[in-house]
Amino acid sequence: MTTHVEQVMGLPVSLDLRDDGDFSAAVTDAFGWLHEVDARFSPYKVDSEVSRYDRGELAAGDLSGDLDEVLDLCAYYEHLSGGAFSARLPGRALDPCAVVKGWAVQRAADRLHAAGARRFCLNAGGDVVTAGEPEPGRPWRVGVRHPEQPQSVCAVVTSRNGAVATSAAYERGQHILDGRTGRPATGLLSVTIVTEDLTNADALATAAFALGEEGIEWAAGQPGCEVLIIDAARRVHRSPGLDAA
Amino acid sequence: MKKTIFVVALSIAGFIAVWRFEPAAMGTTTTTTTTPPSASAPSTSTGSSSTSVTVPGSAQSSEFGTVQVQVTFSGSQITDVQLLQQPDSGRGIDALPQLRQEALQAQSAHIDTVSGATQTSESYIRSLQAALDAKGS
Numbered sequence: 001m002t003t004h005v006e007q008v009m010g011l012p013v014s015l016d017l018r019d020d021g022d023f024s025a026a027v028t029d030a031f032g033w034l035h036e037v038d039a040r041f042s043p044y045k046v047d048s049e050v051s052r053y054d055r056g057e058l059a060a061g062d063l064s065g066d067l068d069e070v071l072d073l074c075a076y077y078e079h080l081s082g083g084a085f086s087a088r089l090p091g092r093a094l095d096p097c098a099v100v101k102g103w104a105v106q107r108a109a110d111r112l113h114a115a116g117a118r119r120f121c122l123n124a125g126g127d128v129v130t131a132g133e134p135e136p137g138r139p140w141r142v143g144v145r146h147p148e149q150p151q152s153v154c155a156v157v158t159s160r161n162g163a164v165a166t167s168a169a170y171e172r173g174q175h176i177l178d179g180r181t182g183r184p185a186t187g188l189l190s191v192t193i194v195t196e197d198l199t200n201a202d203a204l205a206t207a208a209f210a211l212g213e214e215g216i217e218w219a220a221g222q223p224g225c226e227v228l229i230i231d232a233a234r235r236v237h238r239s240p241g242l243d244a245a
Numbered sequence: 246m247k248k249t250i251f252v253v254a255l256s257i258a259g260f261i262a263v264w265r266f267e268p269a270a271m272g273t274t275t276t277t278t279t280t281p282p283s284a285s286a287p288s289t290s291t292g293s294s295s296t297s298v299t300v301p302g303s304a305q306s307s308e309f310g311t312v313q314v315q316v317t318f319s320g321s322q323i324t325d326v327q328l329l330q331q332p333d334s335g336r337g338i339d340a341l342p343q344l345r346q347e348a349l350q351a352q353s354a355h356i357d358t359v360s361g362a363t364q365t366s367e368s369y370i371r372s373l374q375a376a377l378d379a380k381g382s
Contacts, residue, residue: 016358121357126359126360127360140358141356142357142359142360145359145360146344149348152348152351153356153359154348155347155351156351157360166360168361192360236347
């Protein structure tokens with residue numbers, strides 16, 4: 001039983017690890033990775049690899065394998081969403097954050113798993129990777145934050161080995177922009193994606209939110225994904241396979 | 246989802262019937278049974294039987310206002326984190342029944358974590374850490 005909370009990448013990241021044994025080295029390694037990602041991929045840090053690439057100081061051939069992978073993922077989701085999801089909006093700096101966060105946190109979870117951890121919940125600012133069960137015989141129970149009441153949840157979904165990501169425009173949250181128009185997406189209040197890994201869950205949640213109302217069917221149609229979406233009329237859309245608690 | 250809308254429609258229909266007939270019409274009281282059970286019992290929350298301890302964190306001020314959390318432990322496990330103080334959200338409360346219904350149901354469930362929180366402020370995490378430290382798990 002290990003709990004750890006730390007502020008990384010501008011987010012509170014918490015780990016609830018239920019395995020017996022000493023995982024302190026693995027926890028240090030996983031959080032160290034997240035700090036490394038912040039230094040390398042933040043568009044807000046002038047000396048990050050992302051910023052240097054964006055300013056033309058690094059050629060495409062000189063990029064690290066990790067950044068290559070992130071940029072490939074950005075291109076993939078941009079294509080998949082018909083341009084609604086975009087890491088490069090007109091007049092703005094390259095911002096791969098929407099992919100980096102889920103990807104980095106999934107990698108951190110993979111590191112914990114490689115170190116032998118099998119029962120844990122890693123939550124980075126509301127994007128969640130779960131492994132195993134918190135107690136024998138029951139899955140992790142993940143509350144979905146109410147889009148309009150910060151202290152409430154509006155649904156509970158369950159997950160064992162998987163990921164849950166939610167994109168929403170909360171009262172002071174960042175706006176998610178529709179890459180097709182460059183304007184804030186307004187059709188939906190909250191998009192939750194439950195799937196196997198957080199890289200996919202987080203990117204799909206952001207892309208579906210950017211798509212607006214058409215994102216409901218779009219997200220539900222992605223293979224291996226279950227969705228819980230609240231539209232601007234406060235209707236709740238659930239995919240039939242969603243493991244609701 | 247269809248079922249939810251149906252139940253909510255029934256509740257509203259029941260309410261209208263009660264309202265229209267006023268107290269005299271005895272038979273209409275049966276319509277109240279169409280109210281979904283979740284709405285009547287939202288308070289069966291975590292309340293773990295054994296050793297539930299609630300520890301408030303320190304109040305932390307930020308540019309948006311004061312943030313203070315309260316952590317409930319069952320043994321050494323966190324079963325709940327509540328915001329005791331938070332900046333005003335400034336959003337409306339005109340939720341339609343669909344969302345309200347889901348939310349009422351969800352409130353009564355035990356949860357391990359929350360997806361979609363954007364409590365990104367340092368003050369939130371400091372208050373949370375203070376509660377963890379005070380508990381000394």
